[in-house]
Amino acid sequence: MSRNSGIEAGVVIDPGSLLQLLQLADSSFPTGAYAFSNGIEGLHAFGLMRDGTDLAQVIEAQIEEGLAGIELPAVFEAHRASTAGEVETLAELDAYVTALKPVPAFNAASARVGRQFLEAALPLVRAPVAAEYARAVRTGRAIGHHPVAFGVVMAAGIDASLAASVYGAGFVSGQVMTGVRLGIIGQGAAQRIIADLRPKLLSAVARAAKTAPSEMGAYLPLVDLAGLAQPVLGGRLFGS
Numbered sequence: 001m002s003r004n005s006g007i008e009a010g011v012v013i014d015p016g017s018l019l020q021l022l023q024l025a026d027s028s029f030p031t032g033a034y035a036f037s038n039g040i041e042g043l044h045a046f047g048l049m050r051d052g053t054d055l056a057q058v059i060e061a062q063i064e065e066g067l068a069g070i071e072l073p074a075v076f077e078a079h080r081a082s083t084a085g086e087v088e089t090l091a092e093l094d095a096y097v098t099a100l101k102p103v104p105a106f107n108a109a110s111a112r113v114g115r116q117f118l119e120a121a122l123p124l125v126r127a128p129v130a131a132e133y134a135r136a137v138r139t140g141r142a143i144g145h146h147p148v149a150f151g152v153v154m155a156a157g158i159d160a161s162l163a164a165s166v167y168g169a170g171f172v173s174g175q176v177m178t179g180v181r182l183g184i185i186g187q188g189a190a191q192r193i194i195a196d197l198r199p200k201l202l203s204a205v206a207r208a209a210k211t212a213p214s215e216m217g218a219y220l221p222l223v224d225l226a227g228l229a230q231p232v233l234g235g236r237l238f239g240s
Helices: 015-025 040-045 052-083 087-100 104-124 128-138 146-154 160-181 187-196 198-209 221-232
Strands: none
Touching: 015 104, 015 146, 015 160, 040 052, 040 160, 040 221, 052 087, 052 128, 052 146, 052 160, 052 187, 052 198, 052 221, 087 104, 087 128, 087 146, 104 128, 104 146, 104 221, 128 146, 146 160, 160 187, 160 198, 187 198
């Protein structure tokens, strides 16, 4: 399966859809994503992340592996399946994402954030498929992983490549702000890291647009080990 990312040609979005997208992508939207560090806190606790350079390198690896290899392809596939009305495909994609996330803390975080995003977004979008997918999640037929739920909701009027870009931008921003909360960097450095990583993120979106579900996967051993150790950290701030 191959998809056109649409990045090269640009994406046109009407003002109403743009306002809706800004609302759904805002850091204040009630997803609970701020409660998870996705391995950053564990790496910091074990002395493997000391400064902004370390933080930027880890997030870059997460972009090139986790985002480009699993999360963003899942957004694209969920967007496609939702547009086609294939709810069972969405449930299968959820199960596949579970299999690709072997660290329990990361798996649980993805499902929790996805379900909260889905429930909060449903009243704001007119999307029968999203409502049907939400029923599947509530009844246990689907899991509700964040990238899947995001792709489903975005299919109600937002281009797939734009949706993937926004999803990725939210992840990068969240990881950088985790570094701020842990005292690794300040606000100014955080914004510089986000700007510096933008080309990497755009490249990840373009790659994910051409990634078939059968080609999804990531290799982040140190991040995974940090995630496995997260539940036993003393005085931890984050759930993963």
